Amino acid sequence: MRVIRCEGLTKRYGATLAVDRLDLTVGGGQVFGFLGPNGSGKTTTMRMLLGLITPTAGRAWVNERPLPDPDGLARVGAMLEEPAFYPWLTGRRALEVLALHGPPPRRRDAVAAALDRVGLSAVADRRVKAYSQGMRQRLGLAAALLRDPALLVLDEPTNGMDPAGIREFRALLRALADDGMTVFLSSHLLAEVEQVCDRVAVMNRGRLIEEGPVAGLSTVRRRVRVILDEADRDRAREVLAGRRTRTDGPGTLLVEEADGRQVNEALGRAGLWAREILVERPGLEEAFLTLTLTEEDGHAPAAR
Numbered sequence: 001m002r003v004i005r006c007e008g009l010t011k012r013y014g015a016t017l018a019v020d021r022l023d024l025t026v027g028g029g030q031v032f033g034f035l036g037p038n039g040s041g042k043t044t045t046m047r048m049l050l051g052l053i054t055p056t057a058g059r060a061w062v063n064e065r066p067l068p069d070p071d072g073l074a075r076v077g078a079m080l081e082e083p084a085f086y087p088w089l090t091g092r093r094a095l096e097v098l099a100l101h102g103p104p105p106r107r108r109d110a111v112a113a114a115l116d117r118v119g120l121s122a123v124a125d126r127r128v129k130a131y132s133q134g135m136r137q138r139l140g141l142a143a144a145l146l147r148d149p150a151l152l153v154l155d156e157p158t159n160g161m162d163p164a165g166i167r168e169f170r171a172l173l174r175a176l177a178d179d180g181m182t183v184f185l186s187s188h189l190l191a192e193v194e195q196v197c198d199r200v201a202v203m204n205r206g207r208l209i210e211e212g213p214v215a216g217l218s219t220v221r222r223r224v225r226v227i228l229d230e231a232d233r234d235r236a237r238e239v240l241a242g243r244r245t246r247t248d249g250p251g252t253l254l255v256e257e258a259d260g261r262q263v264n265e266a267l268g269r270a271g272l273w274a275r276e277i278l279v280e281r282p283g284l285e286e287a288f289l290t291l292t293l294t295e296e297d298g299h300a301p302a303a304r
């Protein structure tokens, strides 16, 4: 099933083309990453898909229904901004209040099921003001899950979360997709989406640059830069002969489409110790001039 389909979807704000003729199809039961630097049009696309703003041109379908048909949107859960809850309510009460507004959830135990799904049952009777940032984000996710959505639209959901919270949140999204839900997730950090997404679309300045499985994208292509003693360079090149290598200065080798750990291991086995092994993403750097790589994202473990 095509859960999301856009044809020439466009949104213009005065002189700004926020989204420029977007053609995109997202199939069901997967985590789909919507990647791009700040201002590339991700939020605007999501707002159009949720029927919150009207496209300037083009068409879109959600759950196989043309927008703005409310039936298509009935089974969509969304979290577009940091979720806001009354701090004095408990997590459970906050969800009960939401369940009372709008169409009734299909399950009578929707609140308990959503709390359980996001792992908040044990703290459901604490007040929201005592929740950590990660717990609040999970409560936001529970709110989006209340009406059994087929599609979950999440705009930068892990913004402001700590690394442990991000890991838990990723595992949660993966589990939802494994149960058949489609998760459409935006981020400006490649490291965040590549670990959880089946496919990725890359946006830049309102336009779709690429779309496909994470490993196949040229914007996501990896290259390993090996910096060694000058005298070792040519032997290292022989050791790595099965791979696409080239030299880049007297003590540097570039290994295309490689994995930092494997390169490190191959060199170590041959008794060659690199000074530095760096994983680079040349396509990404070209595409995302504003992207900030984290240390975890940009570096392979050093040789020991």
Ligand SMILES: Nc1ncnc2c1ncn2[C@@H]1O[C@H](COP(=O)(O)OP(=O)(O)OP(=O)(O)O)[C@@H](O)[C@H]1O
Residues within 6 Å of the ligand: 013, 016, 017, 018, 019, 036, 037, 038, 039, 040, 041, 042, 043, 044, 045, 188
């Ligand atoms: N309501 C609006 N009025 C005018 N311009 C807007 C409006 N909403 C978005 N834009 C502009 O459209 C472009 C795309 O913005 P959008 O928020 O969709 O990008 P984004 O990829 O979601 O970025 P971010 O990660 O910062 O949210 C930006 O240039 C933005 O300034």
